[in-house]
Amino acid sequence: MNIVNQHDYTSMPDPLTCTGRLESMELRLVRAMIFAIKQINNSTKLLPGIKLGYEIHDSCTAAPVAVHVAFQLSNGLDPEFNTGDNCTQSGMVMGIVGESGSSPSISMSRVIGPFNIPQVSHFATCACLSDKEQYPNFFRTIPSDNFQADAMVKLVKAFGWTWIGAVRSDSDYGNNGMAVFLTRAKKEGICVEYSESVLQTHSRSKIKRVADIIRRSTARVVVVFAASGDVRVLFEELILEPFPPRQWIGTEAWLTMTDLMRFNFCVGALGFVIERADSPGLKEFLLDMSPSTVALSPILTEFWEDSFNCMLGKSPAPGEITCDGTQDMQKLQDKYTDFSNFRITNMVYKAVYAIAHALHNTLCLDTNSTTHCDKYNKIETKQVLTELKKVNFTQAGYDVSFDENGDPVPRYELMNWQRSDSGGLEMVIVGHYDGALPVGQEFHLKKNITFMDGLKKLPKSVCSENCPPGTRKVLQKGKPICCYDCVPCAEGEISNTTDSPDCLPCLKDFWPNAEKDTCFPKPVEFLSYDEVLGIILAAFSVGGACLTIMTAVVFFRHRASPIVRANNSELSFLLLLSLTLCFLSSLTFIGAPSDWSCMLRHTAFAITFVLCISCVLGKTIVVLMAFKATLPGSNVMKWFGAPQQRMTVVSFTSIQVLICTIWLVVSPPFPAKNLIVYEKKIILECALGSAIGFWAVLGYIGLLAVSCLVFAVLARNLPDSFNEAKLITFSMLIFCAVWITFIPAYVSSPGKFTVAVEIFAILASSFGLMFCIFAPKIFIILFKPEKNTKKHLMNKS
Structure with a gap:
């Protein structure tokens, strides 16, 4: 019943009385x-x-x-x-x-x-x-709402619903129960799109506002912690306008009320209810009513008259019917006789x-x-x-006891509103919850569950779809943690789980695949014999060595000819040997670096080039000294004969050997993985070890080359018909130009192209020396033998 309060503020109010049915x-x-x-x-x-x-x-x-x-x-x-x-x-x-x-x-x-x-x-x-x-x-x-709220959170979590709406009664029951539910739902990662309260005494506008929020919301699951009367007024408002299907999660207070099952849009509603138990004899006692026994109680009389719409034991008013004793409680359709609940x-x-x-x-x-x-x-x-x-x-058949808070052991049945064969709704038990069982084992579901719209398919209710592997979650500003964007992992990072909050970097030797969900070993790159560039450079190296050897053979066969003898044949053969070694030294730069190859490539290149430049320098000095020897009273040649020339070459070369030895002892070159040039691959290269040693080697080569160039320039205008100093000048110009260009190219070239630049510089300078110094002589020997005479060389013909 309801109470009526009427105050006129002029007298003491009457006691509160109840009215209504x-x-x-x-x-x-x-x-x-x-x-x-x-x-x-x-x-x-x-x-x-x-x-x-x-x-x-x-x-x-x-x-x-x-x-x-x-x-x-x-x-x-x-x-x-x-x-x-x-x-x-x-x-x-x-x-x-x-x-x-x-x-x-x-x-x-x-x-x-x-x-x-x-x-x-x-x-x-x-x-x-x-x-x-x-x-x-x-x-x-x-059981307390604490237990029911906990069970409801586990239910929502079990079905994977992380985006829900919440409606509660604006009373102690609804406010406290929903507060517990929301607190525990937050711990489980469940987010709430809205949380609204209703009360059957609220104005129509307030009820309509809540109904409109439910209609417009994106959350497909609505948890209702409310009394049956409050739920009734909300459903009566919702049914006035169509709205998308919703999955209703209810409490005992309204889910067991059969009069609410007339709202067909609630098909699939789920919730926990108290276990059903029958007390022997109770049903018979409730139905054991007769007009004579009912007439002894005013309350039962009121119930009888309301239920059968007749008057009992008194004269009826006009239009009313007297209870004639034919009324049968067995046939009454009322909450009182609803023994299913x-x-x-x-x-x-x-x-x-x-x-x-x-x-x-x-x-x-x-x-x-x-x-x-x-x-x-x-x-x-x-x-x-x-x-x-x-x-x-x-x-x-059931236990009764209380814990320290006065609460019983929580035991529930999971109720599901399903469509019956007649088209209406019926209550079906589809699971159980027993709070006495160990944690994690309390909840048991059956498979015959119907969800919203009467479907067997589990609906989804999430604010954002799951982020696949290869992405990470980024929260949307101003929204709950369930609302996020999926951002691809940055370069070099992966995520291999769904909804990963962060991306993890791969190890330094690994790189992500295209999907960024797995790290794979980085491909290793070095200048090899299997690629076109390596094959071309190797071919030029071998070709240059072969050409040098052929030149040496021609010189050897014509070693008695004036043009070979006139240009210091001993230094020429030593120069050809050093050039051959220079060409072949470039091959040590091709292939996977190892401890020995790294030490060999730099030292072999350094020593062979110094030997080569020393020979050129010796030839240049011989030309200058020969001119000085023709002057009256000059005895220069006795100070620069064959022994002195050999000693000069050995001395210059020994200095480079000493520099290389110190370099190898203190901090030698070693194979290293370069992870800086490219993020997605590893460059195998030879680290210099000591940069000072490397630049000392190059500096010494440069010093000899510049010295040789200076001497060659000084001897370029000597009066001989065949003046070798001019050829040396051109070769040294090419040599210096190549190595001056090499420095910036070497520093700026990435990865294996650094090695290619170094090989190119070796080959270019070697070919420069080869062609500038020996090509004219070979041409005369092979194609102009008439010029290969002493008279022609002395310009006396």
Whole structure:
């Protein structure tokens, strides 16, 4: 029923009264309490010889009325008592069963708590009532919303829904229950798009606003923690306009209400409900009504007249019908006779028995074969409260006990609203939840679940799709953590899991594949004989060596000819040998670097080139000295004969050998992996070891080359017909130009092209020396033999 408050502010207000139709569901709970008390009074084991009495009050589900009732019960101001049968403590309240709602229960507990009167609720689930500091006298036979919220979070998590909407009753039940749910959902990574409250007394505009939010939302799952009346007004508003299908997740408070199953858009609704249990004889007791017994109770009379739409035991008003006795409770279609929903009714039954066991433990003494109860013993409510905390019994196949917070062990059934064969909705149990089982094993699902729109396919409800491997999550500004963008991993990084928050760099020798989900070894690159560039350079190297050897053969066969003898044949052959070695030294730069190849390539190149330049320098000095020897009184040639020339070459070469030796001893070149030039591949190269050693070697070669160029320039205008100094000048110009160009090219060339530049410089300078110094002589020897005479060389022909 509802309460009516009318104040004119001119006189004291009247007491709060209830109006409206009797709530048949609440009547069934009252009748269940009466049934349990009658069972106990007839029992020979529980409170034998002691009769329990009761009072029934209607709170109209309103806290003010509940407070008034609580004061009335605690003060013992009852209008009348049944004082027969030696009832020694008539009117003294030993325990209260109720209230159905959390808010009225809170109000009642605050009033009766100081009097230590035990209160056992059958339907108040607010988690706040577990606080024993505020509600030390409160117990309940229905699990706390803490447990239901926890089970709901596990349900949502199990189906992979991370983007939900939340609707609650604007009451202690809804606000506290949803607060617990949202706190635990956040820990599980579940995000809430909106959280709204409704109340059946709210204005139509407020209800419509919440309905519009649900219609426009992107979350396909809606968790509703609300009382049935609040859910009803919301659904009545939603049904006025079409909206996309939604997966409803409900609580016991509304999911077991059959009158809400007329809303077909709720097909597939899921939620946890109290385990169903049948108390033997209760169904028959509820139906055991006749007009004669009903007429003795004003409440039953009101229920009878409302249910059958007739008047009982009094003259009907015009247009009304008298109850003629043909009315049959077996045929009544009402919440009172809806025995498919015996869950909450059973909670009342358990609450009565819990108080009875506490009284039994206070008043009675059990021996091996008999039980003796002292019904004249005056007891205090505090004693009953103490014993209620300890009760642990089994009744009709189910256990009853309370934990330190006054809560029972949470056991639920997972209910699913499915479409029946007739086209309507029906309640189907599709799973179980047992809080007594170990963590991780509490939740059990069946496979016959129907989801929104009556489909068997599991719907998706996420703010953002999963980020595939190769990407990472980046939160969207101003939105919950479930809303993110998938950003590809940066160069050199991978992610190999779905929804990875970060990308991890590959090891230095590895690189990601195209999908950036796996690291593979980087390809190794070096100048090899298997590639075109390596083959071309090797061919020129071998070709240059062969050409030099052929030149040496021609010179050897014509070693007695004037043109060979005139240009210091010994140095010429030594020069050809050094050029051959120069050409061949370039081959050491091709192939995979190793410890020996790295040391050999630089030292072989350095020593052979110094030997080559030393020979050229010796030939240049010989030309100059020969000119000086023709001057009167000059004896220069005796200081620069053949032995001195050999010593000069050996001395210059030995200096380079010494530099190379020091380089190899102190910090020799070594094979290394270059990971800097290219990110995606490894360059195998020879590290210099000591850069000073490398540039000292090149500097010494450059010094000899410049010296040779200077001497050649000085001898270029000598009067001989065949002046070799001119040829040396050209060769040294080419040599210096090549190596001056080499320096910036070497520094700037990446990877294997650094080696290619070095080989090119060796080949170019070697070919320059070869062609400039020996090509004219070979041409004369082979094609102009008439010029290969002493007269022609002395320009006396």
